[in-house]
């Protein structure tokens with residue numbers, strides 16, 4: 722496993738949010754963290770990147786305990802895109818180049834520029850590369866932030882609701898890129914998402930959070946109506962179309 726979370730606890734002062742989370746992700750896999758609002762999905766992603774330090778438990782990346790790594794080593798291993806994208810006055814090009822920061826020595830290399838150019842092309846952002854990110858739409862900015870994380874070339878990519886501002890075309894395109902990168906580079910992606918059907922289409926594994934722990938873990942075919950009802954309190958049917966399961970609320 723490239724990422725292993727063992728017995729992770731986290732409290733915001735007296736408020737207990739994570740209460741012994743266990744999960745693992747293999748190379749080449751996309752894992753979707755599902756669950757209702759406020760259950761702790763974003764908190765768990767932040768603990769996986771040590772933006773928040775777990776009050777107990779370990780996060781292991783590629784066999785390394787995150788608590789023993791420097792900030793730069795963590796950034797070489799883990800890329801994180803927040804649910805709330807921060808806006809500065811930089812251009813799209815500079816914002817994506819920032820993704821190379823953990824790898825850059827004294828100067829930016831030809832290889833760094835090559836990786837940035839390739840990422841911009843992949844995300845169809847070349848024509849926008851000189852635009853300022855504080856003048857972009859929510860969806861354009863979300864694409865730039867994911868593009869930057871891909872240019873970072875991390876072993877593990879953490880994405881908090883990566884498609885929340887994207888139109889249908891961009892949702893599918895960005896998730897295809899994430900799938901291709903995860904499989905092609907044999908890295909791992911962990912994402913949170915509220916759209917069950919989009920997650921069922923792109924993720925390999927699912928964990929459902931409830932009461933601060935992972936309540937259910939399965940692959941797409943293991944997602945049963947009982948799990949959805951138990952987690953969200955909504956009765957659903959699951960139908961298959963072209964081999965992909967779809968969740969239909971009653």
Ligand SMILES: Nc1ncnc2c1ncn2[C@@H]1O[C@H](COP(=O)(O)OP(=O)(O)OP(=O)(O)O)[C@@H](O)[C@H]1O
Pocket residue numbers: 733736738756757758759760761762763764765
């Ligand atoms: N900085 C903070 N200080 C105190 N409590 C917080 C803080 N951030 C989040 N919380 C609380 O911790 C709980 C988990 O929040 P978190 O953002 O991890 O949930 P989530 O599952 O990602 O929710 P959503 O699906 O709505 O994005 C919530 O009850 C939230 O109010």
